[in-house]
Amino acid sequence: MADWNRRKFLIAGAGVGAAGLLSGVAAITLPDLLAAGRQRPLPPKSGILVIVSLYGGNDGINTVIPYADNAYHDARPDLAYAPEEVLPLDGQLGLNPALKGMSGMWQHDHLAIIRGVGYPKPDRSHFRSMDIWQTASPRDPVSTGWIGRWLDTSGDDPLRALNIGAVLPLMAIGEKQVASALSETIPRIPTGITDTLTALSADDPRDTPAMRAVRNSYRATAVTEPEFGRVIKGVDPTAAGRNADVDSLSAQLDVVARCVKAAVPTRVYMVSLLGFDTHADERGTQEDLLRTLDEAVTPFLQQMRNNTYGRNLVVMAYSEFGRRVAANASQGTDHGAAGPVFLMGAPVKGGFYGDEPSLTDLDDGDLKSTTDFRDVYHELLSKTLNSDPTPSVGTGRRDLGFL
Structure with missing residues (x-):
């Protein structure tokens, strides 16, 4: 030329x-991230983090259910699950009946449930609360995300973090670097x-x-196209609309599984599931969504257990806030505050972490947070990504012990 x-x-x-x-x-659309470099396979024993964002504010109380607490049944007389309906975790708490696969993970000590996760002075706005979770900055709005700041300090390989989907979440944006974005409908x-x-x-x-x-x-x-091109098949968008839901959580995790098995040098994958804003007729809607989560994550982690790289993989599932304790008049729940975070995978030490929030000692009708979400990030950064958590979550944070 x-x-x-x-x-x-x-x-x-x-x-x-x-x-x-x-x-x-x-x-090709991310010049701030994508720097020169040659492809290399993921080094053995590298930790891999898969972040599942449950958009809309999942009702944590009907996910990890305090079935033995009378206050639960009093606050939700028609929305509460009876003790015989839940998948028991212990004598006090049980999983939503849609989470059968995750119940099995609990039995094998590969599901950690972090209880009462939130941040100081909670905000009930979807957008502001998700910004807080994704930036790890509860007090002041900032323009960078916690994974983006990790990218800023961890090198210049354009494959280090990947969002499955063309629109990058705020967590993936750094000051100098951004994650890559990928869609199955992008042709070779x-x-x-x-x-x-x-x-x-x-x-x-x-x-x-x-x-x-x-x-x-x-x-x-x-660097990126040949590496991902050998595990992502180009899909005709018009055909995909008729024959397959290429944006489903299962499809997103299938992409991740193929990348992991192919030793793609990505350390962080980001996927998402929408629809958790259950203001009305919650039980059926939430059960369907939780079943979608369960039926996507369970076979994905079964594949990972039998893979050299997958055995070092951890899945985190979170939502921007929980719901209020009392049901509303539409058999749903309104925006709340604290909720559970799930950690899954072979490196996870199963069990409960963080104190169970009280259903009677409330903050304006909301659960009081007992665990700061930045402590969850701290452990994932230090143990899974083997990096200094301070640039991402600041000082004064600690590991919780789930890895």
Whole structure:
């Protein structure tokens, strides 16, 4: 390719600005993250973290159910589960009947339940509360996420963190780096385009910083696309809409499983499940959603148990807040505060962590938090990702002991 044409193309790319580049999909759209480097397999014994975001505010009280507490039945006379309906964990608490697979994990000591997880001065806004969880900054709004700050301090490999889906969550955004984004509906890059990107990514000392950012994004595509291309099959979006739900949690975790088995050098995967804002007719809706979670996570972790890399994998499932203790007039629950966080996988030491919140000693009708969510992150960063948690969660945090 002629030098003049190359530079003209890079200048055009730089001219669209970072916002334009970030509006696209996959590696080529993330120039701040995607730096030069050659592909390498994940080193043996590397910890892997899979983050499952349950958007909408899951009702933790009807997930980890205090079936032996009279206050539970008094607050939810028509919404409460009878003792014989739950999957018992001990003499006081039981899992929602939809969580049969996770009940089995509990029996094998590979499910940790962190109780009463929240943050000071809880906010009942979906958007603000999810921002707090994803930035790990309860007091002041910030523009970077806790995984993004980990990216900022852990190197420049463009494959370190991956969101399954084209829209990056706030947790994946750092000051200098961002996670990669991936969608099953993204087609493979044709050979001719690959050759062009290789030519465009060649070093040139005359490039401006903006042009270097564009060039680095092209170069990083040569790392990410072949690596993920061998485990992600291109899907015709129109056919996918008729034949398969490529955005389902099971499909997202299937992508993760194939990447892990292929030794893709990704340490953090992000997936999601929506629909937990159960203001009305909650029981059926929530059971369906929890069953979706259970039927996606359970076979995924069964696969991981038999894989060299998967045996070092931990799944965290969380929601932005719990629900209020009392049921509303529509057989649902309204936005609350603290709720449970689930940790699953072979490295997890099963059991309860954190104190069970009182159903009678409330904060304006909400459960009082007994565990700071940043302590959960602290242990995942220190034990699973083998990194200093301070840049992500600040000082004064501690491990809880579930790993």
